[in-house]
Amino acid sequence: MNEKNVVSIGGVIETADGYNLHIKGYDAAQHREFNDLFTFDGFLVRGRHIDPRQDPLSAECRLEIKQKIMEVIHEKDTQQ
Structure with a gap:
């Protein structure tokens, strides 16, 4: 079976810092689900599943998370 990563953004809150x-979602390479809060400060995405010193997801899944975040933030910015 050829599994794919699943990344779903459930909520976005704008703060003074980002x-x-x-x-x-689901990391297909690691065969595990994740559910976490991430922060984006305008430059970096942070979260325990992104940080290689904590509990990182696969490189492919981390990249997909970053891409989804950028899409959502860009869409939000163009609506303002």
């Missing part, structure tokens, strides 16, 4: 995002 954005807080609730993201859940």
Whole structure:
């Protein structure tokens, strides 16, 4: 079976320092689900599943999370 990563952004809150995002999904390479809060400060995405010193997801899944965050933030910015 050829599994794919699943990344779903459940909520986005704009703060003075950037954005807080609730993201859940499935990392196909690691065969595990994740459900966590991520922050985006306008430059970096942070969260325990992104940080290689904590509980990182696969490189492919981390990249997909970052891409989804950028899409959502860009869409939000163009609506303002």
